[in-house]
Amino acid sequence: MMRRAVLATSATVAGVSLLLALKPHHNGIAAASGQGASGGGGAVTVAPPVAPGSAGSGGSGGSTGSSGSSAPPKQGAKSGASGTYTGSVIDTRYGPVQVAVTVARGKLTGVKVLQTPSENGRDRRLAAMAVPQLTQEALAAGNARIDTVSGATYTSEGYINSLQSALDKARA
């Protein structure tokens, strides 16, 4: 997973707040390896969306993703480089996203969104996700007092240690 993020720019894409994290210099630029960057060898990666509402501002947002895993910067990634860098197409949970950034003398001067999830793509992908997990701690923290549980049919023995059994026994 590419998560080389430094400069966070929040953008609204198709109604979904998506965190685009870009870094024009230092070690934030991913190895382009043949990606068609017109003005230089670098490609900017787009971080997968972070939890909504967590978008940082300015240069410090999303910095957790920048440490350790970045490939060495290509030529032109040092400060003073200019050009337009086209990022790879990133598969986000909302659909494919691709951006290009313009850099002048090492400074980010523009971000252009080349590809955003189409309506159809968004609908299709909005429904797909990693399997969510609500632990008992998370449920308690969210005050999610459930009344009952649906799951694969348990046997009479399987019921004994089930969450449903605990709910049936629960007293205030």
Add this chain to the structure above:
Amino acid sequence: MRERGGPGAATGAAREVRVVHVMGTVFSFDVRTPMTPAIDRALDAAEEHLRHVDAVFSTYRPDSQISRLAAGTLTLDACPPEVGEVLALCAEIAEESGGRFTWTPDGRLDPSGMVKGWAAEAASDLLFEAGAADHCVNAGGDVQARGSAGPGRPWRIGLAHPHRRGDLMAVVTGHDIAVATSGTSERGDHIVDPRTGRPATGLTSLTLVGRHLTHVDALATAGFAMGGEARAWVAGLPGIEAFAVTSDGHAWQTPGLPLWTAG
């Protein structure tokens, strides 16, 4: 087992819980309407009904009507009327699912995929008619809820995580709502795709949400047997929402799934 109190008591709501071991699983009745003698009698009747249904439909009992019907030693006319009712429902769901729901696996007569949800909804109806406007029946993981869980509060039904026992994936909510889950996590590969004769693959868990458990439960069994094809099929089912976990560890849901979220 009868219990008063419980979480509902904290908000001033009544709560009567009864647990019945029957049909190889456990039915939990949770009544939130303040108890009356009529509701108490309805709980007795519901329990009795489940035991009656088990005696009639159990394929494990050679003396059950369904076993004797299958063996040709009993005619349909000589069976209790609910046998014909269940078989007609089976035929209906079989058609709706393009043959993925079956009551004749391997040529045997076995409407088990229909019986539990149908019996649970019938038990729920008994309670409702006795005045228990607010109650929930959980039939071994398949749920029929009616009314409210507490004053102004809809029922909240957790969806069990198929790989992490005791954890949930999501919480769905509603007032008159049926939630049925088909999956392999509790009893292994027990759902066979009738078109291949092999255990269904592609899904680890399929939860369907609708209004009536009879329908929702049977559709969930059929959808699970479809595996990867279930997603497109479910999308075309009116009044049905879905949440699924695929065999490769992903999840998908329909846009209208009534999820409860904190806050």
